[in-house]
Amino acid sequence: MNMLEVENLWVKFPTRQGIFDAVRGVSFTLGKERLGIVGESGSGKSMTGRAILQLIRPPGIVEADYIKLEGQNLLDFSEPQMREVRGQRISMVMQDPKFSLNPVMTVGEQIMEAYLLHNNTSKAQARAKSIAMLEAVSIRDPERVMRAYPHEVSGGMGQRIMIAMMLIPDPQILIADEPTSALDVSVQRQVLDIMDALVKERGMGLIFISHDLNLVSEFCDRVLIMYAGRVVEVCDADKLHEASHPYTRGLLNSLPRLDQPRKHLEVLQRDPKWSEAPSVGGHS
Amino acid sequence: MSMIEIGNLDVWFGDGHDRVDAVRQASFSVAEGESFGLVGESGSGKSTILRAITGLAPTWSGQITIEGETLTGKARTRKFYKNVQMVFQDPYASLHPRHSVDQVLGETLHLHGFKDIDARVVKLLDDVGLGGRFRFRYPHQLSGGQRQRVAIARALAGEPDILLLDEPTSALDVSVQAEILNLLTDLRDERKLTYVMVSHDLAVVGHMCDRLAVMKDGEIVEVMSVDALRKMEASHPYSQALLKASIAA
Ligand SMILES: Nc1ncnc2c1ncn2[C@@H]1O[C@H](COP(=O)(O)OP(=O)(O)O)[C@@H](O)[C@H]1O
Ligand SMILES: Nc1ncnc2c1ncn2[C@@H]1O[C@H](COP(=O)(O)OP(=O)(O)O)[C@@H](O)[C@H]1O
Ligand SMILES: [Mg+2]
Ligand SMILES: [Mg+2]
Numbered sequence: 001m002n003m004l005e006v007e008n009l010w011v012k013f014p015t016r017q018g019i020f021d022a023v024r025g026v027s028f029t030l031g032k033e034r035l036g037i038v039g040e041s042g043s044g045k046s047m048t049g050r051a052i053l054q055l056i057r058p059p060g061i062v063e064a065d066y067i068k069l070e071g072q073n074l075l076d077f078s079e080p081q082m083r084e085v086r087g088q089r090i091s092m093v094m095q096d097p098k099f100s101l102n103p104v105m106t107v108g109e110q111i112m113e114a115y116l117l118h119n120n121t122s123k124a125q126a127r128a129k130s131i132a133m134l135e136a137v138s139i140r141d142p143e144r145v146m147r148a149y150p151h152e153v154s155g156g157m158g159q160r161i162m163i164a165m166m167l168i169p170d171p172q173i174l175i176a177d178e179p180t181s182a183l184d185v186s187v188q189r190q191v192l193d194i195m196d197a198l199v200k201e202r203g204m205g206l207i208f209i210s211h212d213l214n215l216v217s218e219f220c221d222r223v224l225i226m227y228a229g230r231v232v233e234v235c236d237a238d239k240l241h242e243a244s245h246p247y248t249r250g251l252l253n254s255l256p257r258l259d260q261p262r263k264h265l266e267v268l269q270r271d272p273k274w275s276e277a278p279s280v281g282g283h284s
Numbered sequence: 285m286s287m288i289e290i291g292n293l294d295v296w297f298g299d300g301h302d303r304v305d306a307v308r309q310a311s312f313s314v315a316e317g318e319s320f321g322l323v324g325e326s327g328s329g330k331s332t333i334l335r336a337i338t339g340l341a342p343t344w345s346g347q348i349t350i351e352g353e354t355l356t357g358k359a360r361t362r363k364f365y366k367n368v369q370m371v372f373q374d375p376y377a378s379l380h381p382r383h384s385v386d387q388v389l390g391e392t393l394h395l396h397g398f399k400d401i402d403a404r405v406v407k408l409l410d411d412v413g414l415g416g417r418f419r420f421r422y423p424h425q426l427s428g429g430q431r432q433r434v435a436i437a438r439a440l441a442g443e444p445d446i447l448l449l450d451e452p453t454s455a456l457d458v459s460v461q462a463e464i465l466n467l468l469t470d471l472r473d474e475r476k477l478t479y480v481m482v483s484h485d486l487a488v489v490g491h492m493c494d495r496l497a498v499m500k501d502g503e504i505v506e507v508m509s510v511d512a513l514r515k516m517e518a519s520h521p522y523s524q525a526l527l528k529a530s531i532a533a
Contacts (some may be wrong), residue, residue, distance in 0.1 A: 040459060041428075041457055048362045106339040117511075121424075128288045155326075156389035159436055184325040184326055184484065185325075185484065185529045185530050186325060186525065186526065186528070186529045188324075211457065211458075213458075250459065251458055251459060254458050254459045254461070255458055255462075255487065255494075256462075256465070256487045256488055257487060257491065258486065258487055258493035258513065258514050258531070259514065261490075261491070261514065264469060265461075265462035265465055265466055265467065265491070266458040266462065267459070267462050267466065268462070281424055
């Protein structure tokens with residue numbers, strides 16, 4: 001079953017040089033799966049994620065045939081209705097937890113506030129739940145972390161706290177935009193494993209946005225590859241290394257590899273045709 | 285001959301209660317024409333070693349010898365800055381937003397005491413693969429990769445022997461990273477440069493370097509050859525874990 005269906009999505013920005021199309025006719029569906037979106041910076045990954053939640057700031061414009069969440073077209077929703085969707089049904093985790101957490105509130109206050117917003121319950125109950133959430137994201141001393149301010153926790157810890165907060169309303173869909181790009185490789189893995197386990201346990205759909213092909217290949221089920229606002233290729237994540245589009249191949253070949261030493265790395269030769277060809281559909 | 289000799293290097297920030305020991309008892313040497321990597325997670329002290337060499341760290345003890353000259357304190361001679369140059373991760377932060385490429389390179393050449401500045405600006409741009417059409421652009425008119433080329437051109441202005449590269453491609457897309465790494469490879473061959481390269485990416489260090497030091501919590505836990513790295517022959521448990529994490533990813 002598809003939880004989310006996106007059809008012919010465009011994100012446009014009026015500029016002095018005319019309209020700039022940041023996302024151009026992107027279509028895909030999302031079931032209970034981990035869908036990766038990869039591509040270079042500026043290819044439209046974040047705008048695709050944000051457009052689903054109507055988080056594109058004016059003068060940006062979102063157009064689509066439809067964006068359906070369990071059959072309901074989100075484009076027909078009012079802003080209060082969208083706020084409810086963002087609070088309860090689709091959550092988004094951004095790259096840098098330091099900017100998403102309130103710097104003058106303790107971690108505990110923030111998680112409890114989020115919990116109380118979604119549950120009609122006592123403070124004591126909210127506190128117990130918050131500690132349980134922190135434990136669920138493998139934070140070993142939750143009591144201490146509850147008392148800490150955001151600047152007092154490490155990057156990996158901050159990102160785990162963000163994930164805990166995003167999961168409090170029990171959303172059906174999680175959109176994670178470069179959630180581990182600011183973290184060290186060792187910590188990156190821990191955070192991904194936690195996210196993975198939670199998504200599986202709860203039967204959620206995950207949109208995982210990243211510029212890292214290896215990471216997406218290992219972590220997702222299906223991958224959309226974006227170039228200049230379009231989806232140029234869709235493939236099973238474990239077959240990403242057999243991708244056929246010259247852009248995807250070019251990106252893969254430009255990576256240095258420990259097992260294949262060479263003097264010069266392959267340089268991507270861009271073909272204008274890549275951005276002219278219509279977007280490939282990403283329906284499962 | 286050793287171009288760089290680091291012995292029992294300690295670097296710290298603050299004092300008393302607030303003292304942070306960023307680097308502890310680090311020792312390694314880099315031969316002429318060699319490329320040496322520094323890897324380890326963020327906060328392990330990699331950048332601090334480069335900063336101590338260039339006189340940007342406030343307090344240090346131990347030995348730093350560059351091309352046979354032993355350094356003290358923070359003061360560095362003009363000759364030192366001609367011979368040793370640094371390239372940073374974020375070229376945007378390291379370029380003055382209101383200075384054109386021409387100004388950046390021209391002023392640097394002037395500081396190094398060159399007279400034929402015009403011809404040298406043209407040559408430098410050419411050497412880093414930026415044509416003359418970039419000469420009068422400002423940083424915001426350049427892509428990330430182009431800005432990093434300007435930063436490399438500036439570093440090359442004094443015709444240095446040693447480049448200290450601090451995560452030079454970490455902020456770039458992999459396609460652009462490939463172009464910059466190829467440029468660094470070619471420049472090293474043409475100019476017989478010695479590199480010290482900091483990176484969190486083992487594959488990048490494996491591609492560029494001959495040997496590397498693995499750092500953890502301010503200490504070098506292991507110095508190994510890239511050949512050993514390729515064969516997954518790390519001996520310290522931390523390097524093994526680092527290697528495993530980056531192969532899996
Ligand atoms: N406010 C804006 N005005 C004009 N262009 C914008 C604006 N915001 C983003 N863009 C452009 O939209 C494109 C896609 O951006 P984004 O989705 O953030 O890329 P990615 O996440 O893949 O790096 C980029 O070329 C970016 O410059
Ligand atoms: N100016 C400074 N004042 C205090 N501590 C610092 C300063 N610069 C770096 N440090 C500390 O020194 C340690 C090593 O930092 P750094 O060399 O930047 O690490 P790396 O480059 O490996 O990420 C870290 O704990 C960092 O917080
Ligand atoms: Mg983005
Ligand atoms: Mg650093």
